[in-house]
Amino acid sequence: VSAPDALADPRATLRARLAAHRRPPLADVLRRRGLGSYRGYGEVLAALDALADRGAAVAVAGRSSRGEPVFALRLGEAPGRFVRTSVVVSAVHPMEWIGLETCLSLLHRLAERPPAGRAVVVFPVLNPDGVLRVEANLRAGARRFVRHNARGVDLNRNFDAAWDQKSVLQALFPRLYCAGEHPASEPEVAAITRELAPLRVDRAISLHSFGGAVLYPRASSRRPIADREEHRAHARHIARAADPRPYRVTACSWLVPGFTATGLELDWFHERHGALSLLVECSRGGASLHPSRLAEPFAWYNPPHVDRVASRLAAAIEPFVRGDPSVTLNPSEEPAGTSPA
Numbered sequence: 001v002s003a004p005d006a007l008a009d010p011r012a013t014l015r016a017r018l019a020a021h022r023r024p025p026l027a028d029v030l031r032r033r034g035l036g037s038y039r040g041y042g043e044v045l046a047a048l049d050a051l052a053d054r055g056a057a058v059a060v061a062g063r064s065s066r067g068e069p070v071f072a073l074r075l076g077e078a079p080g081r082f083v084r085t086s087v088v089v090s091a092v093h094p095m096e097w098i099g100l101e102t103c104l105s106l107l108h109r110l111a112e113r114p115p116a117g118r119a120v121v122v123f124p125v126l127n128p129d130g131v132l133r134v135e136a137n138l139r140a141g142a143r144r145f146v147r148h149n150a151r152g153v154d155l156n157r158n159f160d161a162a163w164d165q166k167s168v169l170q171a172l173f174p175r176l177y178c179a180g181e182h183p184a185s186e187p188e189v190a191a192i193t194r195e196l197a198p199l200r201v202d203r204a205i206s207l208h209s210f211g212g213a214v215l216y217p218r219a220s221s222r223r224p225i226a227d228r229e230e231h232r233a234h235a236r237h238i239a240r241a242a243d244p245r246p247y248r249v250t251a252c253s254w255l256v257p258g259f260t261a262t263g264l265e266l267d268w269f270h271e272r273h274g275a276l277s278l279l280v281e282c283s284r285g286g287a288s289l290h291p292s293r294l295a296e297p298f299a300w301y302n303p304p305h306v307d308r309v310a311s312r313l314a315a316a317i318e319p320f321v322r323g324d325p326s327v328t329l330n331p332s333e334e335p336a337g338t339s340p341a
């Protein structure tokens with residue numbers, strides 16, 4: 001944390017940014033276009049402020065490249081070197097708003113009944129500059145695809161996990177999957193890395209979209225991890241609870257056959273912290289064959305029924321975040337479509 005942030009009151013910082021980003025409800029704009037009642041960035045900050053009123057502690061983990069605070073909310077025990085800690089992160093990729101809404105729904109549940117014997121540290125918006133850019137596009141009616149931070153880096157290729165081993169996709173599409181100049185070169189990734197460095201992180205979950213899948217390490221290689229079965233037990237439990245049609249469960253590197261990816265938070269939580277680490281591709285998106293939705297990138301990633309999807313997903317991941325023991329399934333209970341990874 002830089003000196004000005006360390007000295008400033010994080011709650012005052014939150015309120016100042018809330019005032020700066022206050023706009024009319026974004027849902028009024030989106031509903032007319034069938035895009036669902038998603039909240040704009042100012043409304044998200046208002047939700048965080050309301051959570052702080054209900055006992056969540058607010059911290060500023062760092063600043064984005066445009067100077068927006070990267071907020072962290074803490075619930076349950078105070079985090080420390082000896083306290084088991086769950087981490088939740090969303091809006092790493094700036095268009096994946098159903099992940100952010102799922103995160104807010106989860107925070108609501110955790111504030112209702114604070115976790116016992118464990119700290120939960122939540123980064124609802126790791127990429128504030130990207131989210132603000134997506135919101136500006138939506139309000140202007142501009143149909144743009146946005147994946148990066150303000151410096152053109154894919155934050156989920158910038159973590160220190162096999163960072164220097166470029167995958168085939170990264171070699172083919174160097175700008176789309178731009179990994180930055182070095183691991184944690186981006187201030188947003190540096191912020192979460194630094195915030196978690198002194199903590200005992202043993203569970204982590206990152207909320208993306210779309211595709212209806214619960215992924216576990218590795219992303220960087222098809223080599224299985226030693227604690228694969230424990231990961232799979234948690235992933236299967238979430239996959240079954242997430243949707244009436246269970247999500248797919250697979251190692252990240254098996255999601256698209258033949259393609260691996262490096263620098264992901266999923267691998268970093270597992271390698272650096274030794275955590276049980278999951279990545280949820282929330283929902284199956286909102287695309288349809290209707291031309292207005294096909295031409296709208298926001299609809300690819302985000303289903304129109306926000307509350308129904310987000311509240312069900314939040315309930316599905318809540319036991320994992322609270323540190324509940326895994327539910328071991330016998331193989332006959334395996335959801336259909338599960339990969340053999």
Ligand SMILES: [Zn+2]
Binds near residue numbers: 093096
């Ligand atoms: Zn993503």
